Amino acid sequence: MLRYSVTFGLWLCTAVLSNPLFGHGTSQHLEFDHTTPQGLVEIPWQRQHIAKVVTAGYPDSHGLASFTDRQAPELQEIEGQQCIKSNFLSLDIDDKFAFDIDEEIQIKLLIDRKDSKYLFYAYDRAGKATAFETLSATEHSGNKPRLHWIDISLEQARFANRGMQGTDLSLTTRATLYPEGHFGPVESATFTLCDIQLLREHKPTSLPPTHKITLDFIDPETQQPTPVRVGLYDASGKSVLPNNQVLPLSFYSDKPHLHFLRSLIPPSQPWPHKNRYFFYSDGSYSASLPAGDYQLVISKGPLYRFGLYTLSVGEKKPSHHRIALSPWRSPTQQGWYSGDVHIHMSRQPSDNQVISQLLQAEDIHVSNLLEMTNLGGQHFQQYAYGDEGEYRDGHYTITPGSEGPRTAQRGHTLALNIEQPYRDDDQYFLYHRFLKDYQQQGALTGYAHLGSKEFNASWGLALDAPFGLVDFVEIMQNGALRTAFWYERLNLGERIAPAAGSDFPYFDQPGAVRNYVKIEETFTPNKWFKGLQQGQTFITNGPLLSFSANGHPIGSTLTPKQYQTGLLIKASSEQNPDLDSLETLELVYCGQVIKRMQARGDNTYHLNLSSDIASLSSGWLAIRIRGKHSAMAHSAPIYLADKFNRSWCPKQVDSTVKTMQQRLRAMAQLKIKPERELEYWQNGDIHGDFDRQKPALTSRIALAERYYHSLLTLFNQLYKKH
Structure with missing residues (x-):
């Protein structure tokens, strides 16, 4: 048995003292790369058996992603040691030491107790896609040394370079992974690593034929x-x-x-x-x-x-x-075609065939590849837009679009099927200028990540939706269906379609969630976008559904004569048995469940609802599906218009308008928090940009406030008199 170990001593002292970046007690701040959406940076930190060390402004490696209180890395000298202070580190283990193995590896980490209390580590493990554990270190005190060795054991380490930038081991803090105060008192979001040692008991093996x-x-x-x-x-x-x-x-x-x-x-x-x-x-x-x-x-x-x-x-x-392959269902035979509204991949013409095949492997008919902007630039560029940027292979299409404006202050917007990106950094916080331009191009506009709470999208929606600038909202993503903010807009009588986007690579693989859109006769991308805009759609991560009211399909608007004497509701859902089983099928009216079908037994793959509904007032109806584990689906509404041709929900209008007014007031008091931006290192003088644009934004907020006041006045006049 051969034993490899890492020992330092005179070699380490020499390396630290001879490094021209470091003198006694000095430190060096490193900058994130502005050319990448992650802000990648390789850290000049040398240790035996470590090929490289990388971090990023938005790191994502071995299943761990850092978001909270991110800071640029810093090289420090502590007690003669060359140390790295960072939110997140990914280390590439030298392939000469270990590559594509299946062994237990012992690792020792020398950390600074003053800055490293709770850590997560994740590594490239054989037999699993993700392997992560927690570490804790006692706090530094007068009778305890500041630098402290922690031992960890990596079971079934593989080290096949499958992490960020080909790395094998990642370290981050608990405070970086979770929101501030999630575990009680605010913790440090950084940690300081001063040394690492690896020990491997190597069993020589010969390669089999x-x-x-x-x-x-x-x-x-x-x-x-x-x-x-x-x-x-x-x-x-x-x-x-x-x-x-x-x-x-x-x-x-x-x-x-x-x-x-x-x-x-x-x-x-x-x-x-x-x-x-x-x-x-x-x-x-x-x-x-x-x-x-x-x-x-x-x-x-x-x-x-x-x-x-x-x-x-x-x-x-x-x-x-x-x-x-064994098909389960073929909804295209009934005219339903799938699409993912939110995918990020850079693209040149030479990439089209490969990217199309990737998306066909997930059976996505319309793949919206979005450039992504911030105040400092753009990422995931597309080589062209409009017809020149579209790529088709049979019934599979790549269509370019844009995610932007996008700020943590008032949400991320999406524009699908655009002719040309709209860019105006001097007006970046005035989203309505962008949304108007895209709609004039014939594009569909909407808000992303609705309900995820990270980016204040509900504020932006309260400001832009009243003016008809929102065609859809992305409410299914990352294993969640978030409907509350969408329901509010529907309760006010607005016709906004639900959308589902994977947001690859930030969350899931393309097509993990999707829209099915009904298309009559021959499929074309433009028909798909038109059907989405008209609400002839449902969102799902697996279940299929059908829904009609008095024979009228999803996306229809019924007049009082068509529904006030009663409604015959027919709805159904079915689930691929390999993915999940069904739990509930719910009929939702103005945000409230009025009928529910419950699965009987653990292996229910079909649910049906056929019900006569007594007279309803104006509003909207939709179907919501839940599985026993992860399955979920939701239809777009069928609208019930009153005699004024409004589909608002009378019992919800007053309280919903007041909620919108509260959000606008909160938005008027907005305080910029640059660190909440995903690419915060790229946004330059965001405070100055916001201050210059705030008067125009304030005027827009005042205009929206007048709209809500007028809407409530009109509602009271119509419904109190009638």
């Missing part, structure tokens, strides 16, 4: 290979490292071949293997593998059953496998 296999994934309708998502695992559960035949999915600035379904925040997306790493194939894949049995998982979005297979690889085993 390999055998070539070829896999073709067959569409049963065309009998041709079709793009799919693939999980391939050996007998121990390790994911097989794929070769260059797989489709590279851009993850921020990286292009990894292996990806994973996030599983840190339950309920996680379903996957029929405990190892959640996967890759994308264009329909065929060849590899050379050691002899043995392998588990193969195939998926192609929620409308296909999972393919689960055991492959036996060996000299006398079959080397070519044609594997047919």
Whole structure:
């Protein structure tokens, strides 16, 4: 047995003292890279068996992402040690020391007790997509040394360079991962690392002989290979490292071949293997593998059953496998086409075919690839917009759009199917200028992340929706369905469609959530966008649904004569058994559940509702679906108009208007918090920009206040007199 260990001493002292960046008691602040959405920076910190150390303004590695109180890293000298103070660090273990192993690795971390109380660490582990644990250190006091060694043991360490920028181990603080005060008193969001030691008990092994296999994934309708998502695992559960035949999915600035379904925040997306790493194939894949049995998982979005297979690889085993997919349902036969309204990938014309195949592997018919702006620049650029930027492959389309303006002060906006990006940094806080321009282009405009509480989107919505500048709101994302703010707008009689966006790479893989839009006759992207704007849509992460009122479908408006004598409601939902089972089907009227169908038993995959509803006043109706674990879906409304052609909800108008007025007053008192911006290091003088634009914003708020006052006055006049 050979033993590798890290010991320092004279070598370390020499390295610190000879570093030209450091003298006694000095420190150096590093800057985030303005050219990347993450703000990547490599830290000049050398240790044995550490190939590189990286951090970022918005780091995302091994399933951990840092958001709260982020700060640029700083190099410090503490008690003769060269230390790094940071929110988040990712370390690349030298491949010569360990690469693609499955062993227990002992690590010692030398940390500063004054700045490092609660830590998380995550690492590249064999057999799992994410592996993270917590560390704690006692506080520094007069009788305790400031620098303190902490021992951690990494079980089944793999170190196959699958983290951010090809790293293997990540460290961050509890306070960075969670909102301020989440665990009580505010903690330090930074930690200080001064040294690291690694110990490996290395068992020499010889590489076994390999055998070539070829896999073709067959569409049963065309009998041709079709793009799919693939999980391939050996007998121990390790994911097989794929070769260059797989489709590279851009993850921020990286292009990894292996990806994973996030599983840190339950309920996680379903996957029929405990190892959640996967890759994308264009329909065929060849590899050379050691002899043995392998588990193969195939998926192609929620409308296909999972393919689960055991492959036996060996000299006398079959080397070519044609594997047919098993469709579950085909809603396109009824005119329903899927789309993801929120995907981020940079794109040049040469990227179109690969990106299209990636999105076809998730069965997304309309993929909205959005540039992303802030006060300092833009990221995820598209090479062209309008017809020139659109790419089509049969019934699959890539369409360019924009996420911006986007600030933590008043929300993130989306614009779909744009002709040209609109840019005016001198008016960046005046969202209505951007939204008006996009609507004049024929684009659809909306608010992202509604209800997630990070970016004050409810304030921006209260300001812009009254003027018809909001066509849709993104209310399904990151394993959550958040309806409260959308319901408020519907209660005021506004016609706003629900939308679902993965926000890849920030949250889930493309298509994790999606809109289905009803299209009559032949599919075209423009018909899809028109159907979304008209509310002929439902959002889902799996369940399908249907819904009608007196025979009128989703998105319809019924006149008093069509509904006041009663309504026959017909609704249904069905769920792919591989993903979840159904729990409830609810009929929602003006935000309240008025009918509920409850599943009987644990394996319910169909729910139906057929009910006569007594006379209702004006308002809106929709269907909401919940599964036992992660499944969820929601229809766009069917509107019930009063004799004034308004679909407002009389019992909610007064209180909702007062809520909107309160939000506008809060917005008028807005205090800029630059650190809440995702790319805060890129925004320059955000205080000065806001101060210069505040008078115009204040005028716009006053205009919205007059609108709400007039709306409430009109409502009282109409309903008190009639």
